[in-house]
Amino acid sequence: MNGWLSELFVSLQGEGSYSGQRQLFVRLSGCNMRCRYCDTPDSLEKTQRCRVDFPGGESKFLDNPVSVETLAAVVARFIAEDPSIAMLAVTGGEPMMQADFLEAWLKASPPERPCLLETNATIARGLDRLLPSFSVVSADVKLPSNSGEASFWKQHEEFLSGCAGVELYVKMPVDAVTSREDVVRGAELVARCAPGATLYLQPLADPGSSEAAQPAAFMEELLAEASARVADTRVSVQMHKVMGLR
């Protein structure tokens, strides 16, 4: 079984419940969405090669598609070179577009670290087969008022409902053009389909940038609306951008 990869590298996790943790990012290519604010545009389409930056300093490219055996060997080398890697972040693009490949890889060669699935939470096909291989799910709820995309409420509902019993947190990107109604609807969806999950309102503007800044008062209003529905709601900036990391 082969899959399409974009890049592998080690960095600090910048979002969600494991922010600040050293992780190996396994970024798959291909995405079913085109969010206005996407910060990984190179991963939206399948590319000929995947860039690999080993922690020991060597960089190389793998030809796509990559076999599960090759990926397993590369991941094992990352962990051997950098035992401080605490977790694998399987991300994209949208990794659920390659659920069969992920299942084949993770079942045949479980990494020596727990795995975090970072997903836009719009594709539930294969989720039941994949979840046993993941310790944590990071699910986005995309709001049509700021994504530039259609609404995905039904898809989010199906995905979040399918994560029952799994450690899950939800990220909701927000900015100055985000509608209050979207935040309310998204928080209600999280409360109904993922009770107990932490909800992170994630400001979209780059920290330090004056462009498209989120007025603090507006963020507090959105936080109040979301918190009224999901008790554990927090505003959380993208830490890797604050630190200037990849």
Ligand code: SF4
């Ligand atoms: S779902 Fe993620 S990777 Fe896909 S376009 Fe949106 S932000 Fe980019």
